[in-house]
Amino acid sequence: MNWTNILIDAGLPIPIEKSEVSIVCPLHDDRVSSLSINTDKGVWICFAGCGQGPLKSFLSKYWHISLLDVEKYLGDKDVELDLNFFDNFELEDVQEFVTYPEDFQAFTYPKWALNRGFSQAELEKWECGTNRYDDLIIPIFTQTEELKGWVSRRPNAVPKYLYSKGFKKSRYLFGINHLRNSSFVCVTEGSLDTIWLHQNGFSSVAILGAILSKTQEELLSKLPVEELVICLDNDEAGQKGKERLMACMTQNFVVSYTKLPKGVKDIQDVKNERELEAIIQNRDIW
Numbered sequence: 001m002n003w004t005n006i007l008i009d010a011g012l013p014i015p016i017e018k019s020e021v022s023i024v025c026p027l028h029d030d031r032v033s034s035l036s037i038n039t040d041k042g043v044w045i046c047f048a049g050c051g052q053g054p055l056k057s058f059l060s061k062y063w064h065i066s067l068l069d070v071e072k073y074l075g076d077k078d079v080e081l082d083l084n085f086f087d088n089f090e091l092e093d094v095q096e097f098v099t100y101p102e103d104f105q106a107f108t109y110p111k112w113a114l115n116r117g118f119s120q121a122e123l124e125k126w127e128c129g130t131n132r133y134d135d136l137i138i139p140i141f142t143q144t145e146e147l148k149g150w151v152s153r154r155p156n157a158v159p160k161y162l163y164s165k166g167f168k169k170s171r172y173l174f175g176i177n178h179l180r181n182s183s184f185v186c187v188t189e190g191s192l193d194t195i196w197l198h199q200n201g202f203s204s205v206a207i208l209g210a211i212l213s214k215t216q217e218e219l220l221s222k223l224p225v226e227e228l229v230i231c232l233d234n235d236e237a238g239q240k241g242k243e244r245l246m247a248c249m250t251q252n253f254v255v256s257y258t259k260l261p262k263g264v265k266d267i268q269d270v271k272n273e274r275e276l277e278a279i280i281q282n283r284d285i286w
Contacts, residue, residue: 003039003055006074008209009169010059010159013237014039016211024236025050027061063159098147098164100139103131110134112155117271118192122199126178138191140167141177148172151191151208161190170213173220174206184227184256186280187220187245188267189238193231196268200276204231210241212248221252229283230257233266246286256283 007014013023014037025035027050034048037055045052051061059070106129109120113136129137136153149167154160163169175194179185180203188194188206197204203225207216210232220228230245232238246255258267258279270276 003037003042006059007037007039007055008211009163010062011161013210013235013240015240027051063157098149098167100129100150101131101137101152101164104137105129105131110136110155113153116268118195119199122195126195126198136192138195140169140172140174140191142172143176145177153192169208170211171215172208173216174208176205176219176223179203179205179223183225184229184254185223185225186229186231186258186267188231189233189241190266190268193266193268197231200273202280207241210237212241212245217248220249225253227254227256229280230255231267234260234264238266250286255286257286258283 004014004016004019008016012026014021019040020036020038022033022036024030024033025046025048027035027046028048030048035044035046035050037044037058039055042055043053044055044058051057056067056070056074059065059073060067063070065073106127107124108130109118109123109128110130112134113123114120123136127139131137131152134155136155137150138153139150140148142148148171149164149169151164152162154162174191175198178198180198182203184203186194186197186202186204188197188204189208189210191206191208194204194206205220205223207213212220228245228249230242232242232245242257246257249255259282260267260270260279264270267276267279270279
C-alpha cells in the first residue's frame, strides 16, 4: 500500500521523503502537530485522543465514511506505486480509454460553483459539467486535447476532490491545453484555482496538489514562457510546495511567487478582480 500517495491525494501535507511524520490533526481543532503517521507500517495515532490504529481507520474518521466504503475507495491501490516521483524511470502510459462518468451532464453546472463566481461561459470553455450528486466534473486534457481523466469537485463531502479511476495526476499539468500567449504562467495547486485565474485573464496550470512530481517538472520546463508565478495555497503544505517548485525551476525560468492576504486560503478565494490583479502584479521575485 503506497500510503504516502493516498494521503497526499486526501489533501494531507505528507512529505514524500519521510515515512514517519507528525502533522496537525484534522480530526479536531489542533494547534500543535499531535497526529503521528507511519506510512511504511500504515498506522496512525493522535496524541490528543482522536484514536489510533491502521490508516484505513483514520480515513474512515477523516472522511466520515465506513471502513467498507474506505475499502471500496482504495480499490486496487494496494498494488499501485507512482514511480513518477523517482528520477530514473520512464513509464509508458497504459491507461485505458477514458470516458466521462455515466451520469455526466454537459453544459449544466452546480449552483454552488456559479455562486462562487465562476461563469457559465468559462465552465463551458473547460468542458465542465455536473452529475446527480451536484458535483462539478472537470475533465483533464493533455496539451494535444487528449482526455486523460476527470476530477469531481464535491461541495459537501470529504475528500473534496475525487479523480477518475486509474488517473495518475502526477503525470499531467491541468490547463496546459488552455495556455494564453503571455510572458508568464501562474502555477496553482487545484484545477478550480487555474480556471479562476484563466477567467480573470491570467495564463495558468495546476499541478493538482502541493507536490511537484518529476514528470510535471519536465512538463513545466518546456512551457514557452519566461517566468513562472507560484500561486500555491496559503498553508503549510502550499509553502513547502512553493519552496520545492522554486528550487526546481530557477534554472529554466524567472521564478516569482504571490503573497495572499491573511485569512485567504488560495487564489480562488480572491473574488475582487482588482485585488486579484494587484496580487499577481505585486508578486515577489525569488
